Amino acid sequence: MKVLVIEDNDILRDNIVTYLDIKWYKAKWHADYHWAMLEVVNYKPDVIILDLGLGSEEWDGRDICRALREKWDSTPILILTARSLTEQKIEGLNIGADDYMVKPFDYNELIARLEALVRRSMGQKWQIVRVWDIIIDTSSHQVKLSESEVRLSKLEYELFLYMARNIGRALTKQELLEKVWGEYDAFEESRTVDIHIGYLRKKIGAEIIETMRWVGYIIPDTYRHE
Numbered sequence: 659m660k661v662l663v664i665e666d667n668d669i670l671r672d673n674i675v676t677y678l679d680i681k682w683y684k685a686k687w688h689a690d691y692h693w694a695m696l697e698v699v700n701y702k703p704d705v706i707i708l709d710l711g712l713g714s715e716e717w718d719g720r721d722i723c724r725a726l727r728e729k730w731d732s733t734p735i736l737i738l739t740a741r742s743l744t745e746q747k748i749e750g751l752n753i754g755a756d757d758y759m760v761k762p763f764d765y766n767e768l769i770a771r772l773e774a775l776v777r778r779s780m781g782q783k784w785q786i787v788r789v790w791d792i793i794i795d796t797s798s799h800q801v802k803l804s805e806s807e808v809r810l811s812k813l814e815y816e817l818f819l820y821m822a823r824n825i826g827r828a829l830t831k832q833e834l835l836e837k838v839w840g841e842y843d844a845f846e847e848s849r850t851v852d853i854h855i856g857y858l859r860k861k862i863g864a865e866i867i868e869t870m871r872w873v874g875y876i877i878p879d880t881y882r883h884e
């Protein structure tokens with residue numbers, strides 16, 4: 659999962675990015691309005707952590723939030739700020755943020771809120787994603803196949819989760835590179851995807867992931883859990 663952190667405090671930003679990394683998230687950051695807006699388009703984050711006071715007199719985090727919503731960008735936004743007045747919270751939610759957290763904050767709570775936002779944006783209600791008899795717990799990153807744990811690497815987990823969330827849809831290697839590896843690089847070997855699909859098949863069963871020649875891969879709809 660990709661997070662864009664818009665925060666001007668270096669220490670706090672580094673702490674957030676480090677913590678996200680420990681929790682298996684990919685993160686990029688900016689503190690500038692224009693760079694942040696560009697990064698939303700290029701990086702396509704799954705969720706944005708947005709500070710309000712960003713050290714500029716011309717604009718603050720609210721302007722970024724408003725501008726994104728005016729462009730019909732629906733990326734979930736969590737405002738993370740020291741502004742703790744009720745009116746400020748109401749304003750933040752009214753201009754299009756999806757959640758509002760006041761500093762100082764608890765890192766585990768921040769992660770849980772990010773998870774909830776991403777789940778909601780993907781139309782998923784709970785932290786569990788199921789593919790046939792495989793259970794993915796997105797809060798603990800645990801994967802279980804008929805009750806026994808399957809040990810996946812971070813990359814295998816991300817790949818499987820993305821495919822599971824898009825069950826029944828053909829996924830091109832380009833899309834997988836962009837969504838799972840973080841960014842699509844035209845020079846990136848699409849063999850990378852093939853190799854990791856191979857590892858994944860060994861661990862969860864070869865039949866679950868079908869190869870679509872010249873296209874990419876799919877977990878067929880028949881594996882959808884009823």
Ligand code: CA
Nearest residue numbers: 666709711712
């Ligand atoms: Ca700040």
